[in-house]
Amino acid sequence: MGALAKIVILVLVLLAIGYYADRKGIIDIHGNITVTSQEKLWTNANYSKAAADPDSSQGDKVSLNVYVFNKLNVTKNGHLVTAYEAYLGDSNSLAGDPYNTAKRILYAAPGPQQVGACIHLEGVIRGVATVTTNDGSTINPLYIEASSTSPISCNGV
Numbered sequence: 001m002g003a004l005a006k007i008v009i010l011v012l013v014l015l016a017i018g019y020y021a022d023r024k025g026i027i028d029i030h031g032n033i034t035v036t037s038q039e040k041l042w043t044n045a046n047y048s049k050a051a052a053d054p055d056s057s058q059g060d061k062v063s064l065n066v067y068v069f070n071k072l073n074v075t076k077n078g079h080l081v082t083a084y085e086a087y088l089g090d091s092n093s094l095a096g097d098p099y100n101t102a103k104r105i106l107y108a109a110p111g112p113q114q115v116g117a118c119i120h121l122e123g124v125i126r127g128v129a130t131v132t133t134n135d136g137s138t139i140n141p142l143y144i145e146a147s148s149t150s151p152i153s154c155n156g157v
Contacts, residue, residue: 042125044088048102051142054128062144064121065157066105067091071115074129076108084113085131085141086121090154099139106131107144118154123147 040060042050047064050057066086074083087094088103097103106129107121123146131139 047088050125051102054125054140054142057125057142058127060125062121062123062125064088064105065118065152066121067094067118067154067157068113068115069094071113072106072131074106081108082112083108083129083143084115086119088157090118090157091116099133099137101139101141104139104141105144106141107146109146109149111149113149114151118152118157119149120152121146121149 040050040057042057042060042062042064044065047062050060050062064086066088067090068084068086069091070085072083072085074081076083083106086105086107087098088105089097093103107123109121113119121144123144125142126145127143128140129143131141133139
């Protein structure tokens, strides 16, 4: 095999490796190492991080097990919306730490919800809510737009 043929084969192999790596998100067009972008998914285990940085969490998905404890009529963009307050924990956890915004959420659901029940909630973080509590305190839990909810047992929530 001639020298020219060896060079052509080497160039083709290098191009194939570069093409494969680029398709897998390993390198970009300039050859720099990059990270393939992934949507964040917040669960009960890591939700406190989303609550601590709400601006960068907007648009991220959630998959949470929560205790629904309140139904509210709220105004969103000039429209009256039924929303629910929920807590990442059971009713005893809520009673022990009711103002913890790392565990408390406000959400709107596609259908009516049962207050006093535990649910699994799938949805998207849309922003931060301002809630005035019974004692006049103001808290700012994340606001979630639920795409689906389903009842679950409150054991282990």
